[in-house]
Amino acid sequence: MSSTGMHESADDAEYRAAVADILGVLAYGELMAFERLAYDARMAPTLDDKAALGRLATAEFEHFAALATRLSDLGIPASAAIEPFVEPLEEFHARTAPSDWAESLIKAYVGDGLMRDFYREVTRVLDAETRVVVEKALADTEHVTFLAERLRRIMAEDPRCAGRLALWARRIVGEALLQARLVATRREALVRLLAGGRGVDLSAAFDRIIQAHAGRMAAIGLAA
């Protein structure tokens, strides 16, 4: 391990198991986000909105493809890497199916934000090449602006929906953390990599994620 705390190579078995988990959960997270956003786009009130959500969905697919390529470069079959995360991620999406356009925007905004926070937390434990792939996904921020603006406009037009959307956002965070906790109890190498040595202080990481979420809510005028 280098002085920065990052792995410089993907050689040892424990690291490989953990990085397979990180890439696996991110890859399946992106693929599911792609599927769900494309499907949620059917609720868009205008063609521009539909196209914007479609554009976001295709960006998530490109992230998935890049992560799957990195897995394959590491000699790890993508299907094996995602397998432990299929059930929790399907469960998350099944429990957070939006019932209208505003709910689907909130889900995209909150879900994408949490995924980015997770990306940010894990970059520090990754080898340099894997980190490049992960940081490329993080650099893609155009649609965050779109989602925030669109949500602010919806709440300006109909201030009464703010309460409902704040509750909905809380539900999404709650379900995401619930599934994350379930995953953590089952993936020892992942947790050891994240928490061990020069890795992440998990409790501090949790605080940062919640704070970042509160910041995103404040940016659209909602309490977290």
Next chain:
Amino acid sequence: MSSTGMHESADDAEYRAAVADILGVLAYGELMAFERLAYDARMAPTLDDKAALGRLATAEFEHFAALATRLSDLGIPASAAIEPFVEPLEEFHARTAPSDWAESLIKAYVGDGLMRDFYREVTRVLDAETRVVVEKALADTEHVTFLAERLRRIMAEDPRCAGRLALWARRIVGEALLQARLVATRREALVRLLAGGRGVDLSAAFDRIIQAHAGRMAAIGLAA
């Protein structure tokens, strides 16, 4: 009009109305294909299959984006151009929702094929710049090979499903032609452009489309 029968510019009003229709129906066709394919990907039996259908869906989205850009370059709002085709295309997809993975592959294979045939028929009446956009979408053929191979494999593994899938393909063609006929009765400028002057012999075009469909069915071992 040039000696090739193509419009060299998008100046006259009748041509503009017809080209708005062509780009509108293709754009919304691609956007709906994107949404539906991404959603159908949930039925994929393996991650590779899911990723392949997702890749196909993102390609359809890129075609949509290119067509929408061309509309906007012509000063035509995309939302206005697609409006006449929203109902027939939604109706088509509502009537042809696949119930399993094999049905969704057949729908992608048949539907994409019909869309390409339509692209091919209309290119000859388009101005040069619009034609470039349309031909770029046509050049994208990688996934046709994937779909045909995957369908051949499914039928090799379970020959009994061939009869059901042949019926399903017929239903998709039938619904597509039904909606196309409805559209034709309502869009006079479009039909005049396609059928008029050096344009398309509509009855010959219909025969070519049916023959191309039969050829695609034969390529996967099914009767049309």
